């Protein structure tokens with residue numbers, strides 16, 4: 724589970740790994756593309772190196 728700030732919910736939402744659409748390893752860090760339970764597509768940047 725991981726926590727994101729969903730603008731549609733207007734709050735912090737806990738998502739499961741199954742809500743992850745795609746993971747990209749970029750120079751900015753690890754981009755986690757997720758789909759919130761409300762249907763919002765968002766981007767979570769983590770794992771900066």
Ligand SMILES: [Zn+2]
Nearest residue numbers: 729732759761
């Ligand atoms: Zn949401």
